[in-house]
Amino acid sequence: MxxxxxxxxxxxxxxxxxxxxxxxxxxxxxxxxxxxxxxxxxxxxxxxxxxxxxxxxxxxxxxxxxxxxxxxxxxxxxxxxxxxxxxxxxxxxxxxxxxxxxxxxxxxxxxxxxxxxxxxxxxxxxxxxxxxxxxxxxxxxxxxxxxxxxxxxxxxxxxxxxxxxSQPRIFNGDVIRIVPGPQADYFDDANWQIFLGQSYRVSAKRDRMAQALEGPQLSAAGGHDIVSDGTVFGSIQVPGSGLPLVLMAERQTTGGYPKIATIATVDLPKFAQTPTGAPVRFVSISPQEAEDLLIAERQASKASLASLSKKPDPA
Structure with missing residues (x-):
């Protein structure tokens, strides 16, 4: 063995x-x-x-x-x-x-x-x-x-x-693309302007379950407690603190906080790899754009795997 x-x-x-x-x-x-x-x-x-x-x-x-x-x-x-x-x-x-x-x-x-x-x-x-x-x-x-x-x-x-x-992956830039979440309408225009217009930083409070963000607080109309519903990898919850919390690979499957947005699947690895203390800015895209980007990324990834080269024999 x-x-x-x-x-x-x-x-x-x-x-x-x-x-x-x-x-x-x-x-x-x-x-x-x-x-x-x-x-x-x-x-x-x-x-x-x-x-x-x-x-x-x-x-x-x-x-x-x-x-x-x-x-x-x-x-x-x-x-x-x-x-x-x-x-x-x-x-x-x-x-x-x-x-x-x-x-x-x-x-x-x-x-x-x-x-x-x-x-x-x-x-x-x-x-x-x-x-x-x-x-x-x-x-x-x-x-x-x-x-x-x-x-x-x-x-x-x-x-x-x-x-x-030959070309190791490099995680450049601070832009993370999102699509509106299932409770997007809990947040008025002023809160959306804050969420999309200002930067957040990745907090040291992070693990395989979730990554907390530091930055401007958000306020949900009607409060921050909802009837629990399903979550996905990349759901961005806004708890009572007003600071966004991004659910990751080992998240709970349901949550009782409103979800303002979901990180586009194509940008999940980049967000997960963002070092503690680094800034992130969110940019909203449509679900169709997110799907198109993911398809293109998977095609590029498949091509990258296919292009691996054999190492030269040592002299």
Missing amino acids: NVIQIKNPGPMMTIQDLGRSGMLHAGVSRSGPMDAPSFRLANALVGNPQESAAIEFAMLGGSFAASAPVRVAVTGGAVEVKIDNVPVAPWESHWLMPGAILSIGVVKGAVWGYLAISGGLEVPVTLGSRSTHIRTGLGGLEGRCLQKDDIIEIGEAFSSPLMVQ
């Missing part, structure tokens, strides 16, 4: 795949990666199917050892990666040999990083997914964040050369 050992875990380090669908009625949100394109790319670089389970971490990667030769790739942001203290590049795959230590440093210019290992991580499938859902203790490794000395079985890998992504 081939395994990967967590020598030192980074913050909020969990096992994720592409997520758990069809369980909203049971109060279980999809979970899955906060930045799905970076997750898919990490798997592609090591020759895994896109849905293979990999490791997600926040801000700092930690260190790892493998019991057998495996290909590894780290994506998500500009991050220092070393194998036995020798620097290697992120956004491409490398061999990790038994006895060697893979070290992943601080994520720069982003928040969430991904470590894919050839063969994927063979934790049990729970409700159709290997994704960790911390809130309910489901999936992953015992439904929790990874800890020091955890050992995870690795699946059988497909034969594949070492690969490189």
